[in-house]
Amino acid sequence: MTEKVKIFVVEDDDWYRELVGFNLELNPDYEVTKFANATDALKELSQLPEVVTLDYRLPDMEGEEALKRIKDFDPNIEVIIVSEQDKIDTAVNLLKLGAYDYIPKSDDIRDRLLNTVNNIRKTQKLQSRIKTLEREVGQKYEFEKSIIGQSPAIRRVFNMLEKATKTNITVLVTGETGTGKELAAKAIHYNSRRKDKPFVPVNMAAIPSELVESELFGHEKGAFTGAQNRRIGKFEEAHGGTLFLDEIGEMEQTFQAKLLRALQEKEITRVGSNKIVKVDCRIVVATNRNLLEEVKAGRFREDLYYRLYGLPIELPPLREREKDIILLANFFLDRFCEENEMEPYSLSAETKRKLLSYRFPGNIRELKSVIELAAVMANDPVITPDILSFSQTDALPEVMSDEMTMRDYTYRIIDIYLQKYDNNVKLIADKLDMGASTIYRMLKERKEEKTGASTGAEY
Template sequence: MKVFVVEDDVWYSKLLVHTLSLNPDHEVTPFTDGKSLLDQLKQKPDLITLDFRLPDYSGTELFDKIKAFDPNIEIVIISEQQDIETAVSLLKRGAYDYLTKSEDIRDRLIHVMNQLGKNRELVQRVETLQEEVERKYDFQSSIIGQSKGVKRVFKLIEKAVSTNLTVMISGETGTGKEVVAKAIHYNSPLSKKPFVPVNMSAIPKDLVESELFGHEKGAFTGAMGQRIGKFEQAHGGTIFLDEIGEMDISLQAKLLRALQEKEITRVGGTQTVKVNSRVLVATHRNLQEEVKNGNFREDLYYRLFGLPIELPPLREREKDVLILAKHFAESFAKENKQANKSFTKEAQQKLLNYSYPGNIRELKAIVELAMVMADGSEIVPDDITFAQRDVVTDVLSEDLTMKEYQLKIIRLYLKQNDDNIKLVADKLDIGQSTIYRLLKEN
């Protein structure tokens, strides 16, 4: 840390310089007047201890000139007398601390330097983490693949980062919708601001409003204090509403108002709170169909539509499967401090022949399991285990009538989804009554 000591009392200057130099990481330079200090500010000190009474400048005047040159330079005022009013004024204007020339000045100065050092380390860590996040979500490296579908996504992301349009990201579960959302945020002018993700499908219906807009103390049973909602947390940054199609229609009007008016009212409150954040949404549903079926407000749909980005399923991404598999294997080896393993040609072909209903998320799990199962330096077909048989291969393995095929598909989906008829009806895009009828007839 580069430290300048400004003190016209020679003896006291030596005391301060000696105290500060006890730390070998401090480079300390003394000055006896304001002019000589100002002439050397170009050296960009990290800290200046400033005598409040100098022969050529008042402490306040010199303080203002230093801050005007560089507001990031920390200043500790050292004064012969304790003037509370002056101290408070300087602290409000940005002084780091105000010390009087007392018997314990050395201990107090060492304490201040220790605190300042910790603060600088924290700031540096935050800056480093921010840089790492930005590198991680450089979309050319975070979204892996060379297929036509992925290249089309790259082009749309480039358009998204240069505008403030709402972006609607659609695609099957596991295709990487949140990765795309983060890539848009961290490559946009808002990258230094908050990115706040909200998974709408993971929040109970009766808590959605409180989660999004916050609540006041006593708003409902269990509301022991004020809570800041996700929209306020994202102010100035980006809010990502994942699985927006799962939001109950009774709450959609309040979301629409928040988006249009850029203000919210906490549950149990009366005051409006201004919020201004970029909105990214994602869904695996066809929202146009949801609008037709009365499950999603048409006005909210058009408010959210903005720039659409549709992510292709993994089965349509050609040889991206092998590129991703190689990436996941390398990552797993690195994280677990193991030697990397390659895929034999037969193993590669097995990966290419599978349809991946769980998309990228499923491929990652398959590769990580194969890395564990493989005994040698290569992954062979027997090391690759699929969580479920390919639905099409399984169904078409027998000679059945169309009605029998329908029943077989329904039973297969019911088994895979714990007999949740509503979920199966949604996945197959048929009515629940159709499922009941087919099961009853057979």
């Protein structure tokens, strides 16, 4: 269903106002509101008309002054000046001030006016389409193409993503850093009925607390120091599409109540204004925090949590997607070589084993960095394990390199942590989620086993 074009007709002559309004209303796609003076029209600009036809001479204000006020409010509103006089210098001056066209009152005004409005509409549609194409970047976000993987864990995610595309339910995407939460949000948007409308991502952790309201709701000119022009917020920018609020757990409590109201009422108020603006955007939020724990700790509003919960989708960490590690590694390697016009590279069997033995605390993002660096550092088309550069913060880079019993694996893990954390058993117990007494007992048993073995040899 096509959204109607809002048009204001500002004309003090009753007969002429009805004539202009009648001709425009012949097009069912136009929604026309008529005003007898500029003052009343200016008060209703918060309705965001796309076109204003403005009589040059009005009882309360000159057309030039009315034009300036309209453009100050929103430069995107197109103004058509309608006048009884046909002076070239006046027309040129008004066009310089931002008028889209200057039409003298004459017998052919109907055709000229309709053609002008039609041209404005074509231009606006073209600009809107260009913005949509820029956002999509020509990509098709089919799940299997945008999210690489065949493991059971990622298949469960595909199933949830498909459910999310069928309705406008709010989606809460959770997962560790680097698991692809924004990619999942894009997959939802570009496979939904809103795919031709904007996808607007916002990183809540990157916005200073004092600017959050302005960033999401927008502001009026002069609302605060530095607000030189009226600015549309992210909610309005995402109208008809999807608003993706990443790192929602970082939001200050002072703004949480305002966000809750905006989500419940589907309306916002720009900073510096008391006009209510209706918004229609699908909400997808993401966090690497446990929001329920944040609620219990008093850092996140319980009512907002349940409002955002909607359909929960948890992205698994890469260490739980063993089948996908090599698939992703090959994908990143092929794409990197192609983008940099390099000969195709491959991974040796030893390199694959090393990748599978690593826990990837940085998840997919870390895997991508490791593979790209290896491609740069490699001297041969086959990437060998010695040039893989893993994070030094991971305690288990080689723990799976030998075949051992589970008991021996446990001893090796504890030894690695003892070395890394300077024999701080309490800290190691917290890291491994084990009891400190268990670690002490295992160390004692191993010592006794070694002592017993030595004693037996003496006999």
